[in-house]
Amino acid sequence: MDADMKPIIELAVFAQMDFNFSADYIWKAPTLIEALSEIEERKLKAFRDPHRARELRRMEQLKLKALFPTFVAQGSLFLVCSLLESYVLQLAAEVQEILKHSLDRAAGSGITKWLTYLRRIGVDTSGIFLWPQVDAALKIRNCLAHAQGAIQLSKDETEIRRIVKSRTFLKAEHRKRASTHPPVEVEIVKSALGDRLEITNGYSWLAASYLRDYFSDLCLATHTIVKAKSER
Numbered sequence: 683m684d685a686d687m688k689p690i691i692e693l694a695v696f697a698q699m700d701f702n703f704s705a706d707y708i709w710k711a712p713t714l715i716e717a718l719s720e721i722e723e724r725k726l727k728a729f730r731d732p733h734r735a736r737e738l739r740r741m742e743q744l745k746l747k748a749l750f751p752t753f754v755a756q757g758s759l760f761l762v763c764s765l766l767e768s769y770v771l772q773l774a775a776e777v778q779e780i781l782k783h784s785l786d787r788a789a790g791s792g793i794t795k796w797l798t799y800l801r802r803i804g805v806d807t808s809g810i811f812l813w814p815q816v817d818a819a820l821k822i823r824n825c826l827a828h829a830q831g832a833i834q835l836s837k838d839e840t841e842i843r844r845i846v847k848s849r850t851f852l853k854a855e856h857r858k859r860a861s862t863h864p865p866v867e868v869e870i871v872k873s874a875l876g877d878r879l880e881i882t883n884g885y886s887w888l889a890a891s892y893l894r895d896y897f898s899d900l901c902l903a904t905h906t907i908v909k910a911k912s913e914r
Contacts, residue, residue, distance in 0.1 A: 687912070711758060806903065807903075811895070832876060868882075
């Protein structure tokens with residue numbers, strides 16, 4: 683392998699490791715809530731009147747059963763999407779170093795800009811396996827990041843509704859499964875803010891594998907294009 687090409691392959695290896703560690707964290711994160719729930723149950727049993735105790739500690743029950751699972755699920759998706767953005771930027775920077783083709787010439791911002799840059803050198807970023815699921819994950823993350831997922835405030839409202847209805851946030855083989863463990867779901871619910879997007883931690887865990895595999899294939903596709911250009 684040409685020494686100048688080595689960083690792209692190394693980047694794919696490091697990313698694979700980081701995404702695997704992130705997926706393991708996401709899988710294990712709910713155990714914290716389970717442990718806290720067990721502690722809460724022991725506290726309730728210590729009261730002379732357990733029913734009265736539940737009334738007094740209603741807010742604790744709300745946190746453990748509704749709020750904390752939501753925080754974990756959304757935070758996990760934010761984590762892996764941010765990881766993908768970081769690695770795509772690093773990949774674009776490596777390509778810029780090899781080809782001396784300025785990254786500043788690409789339009790857009792953030793990951794859109796970096797993927798546009800890769801497309802300009804010939805990488806078919808949207809033709810790589812799992813791109814629909816990666817695109818869905820990024821749009822879902824962006825929606826959740828604003829106003830608790832209020833869909834009408836998202837610039838991608840129509841697309842978000844299509845993604846949820848068609849379940850394209852899952853790859854084909856996962857869409858065929860009647861159920862999964864942990865539950866993998868993205869849905870639209872009613873709220874005081876109107877229609878709102880909700881996800882499970884199971885979805886965030888699965889998204890980590892989609893983003894990992896997409897980036898690995900993106901590196902391979904980029905390596906092929908850059909190698910061909912650098913040999914001319």
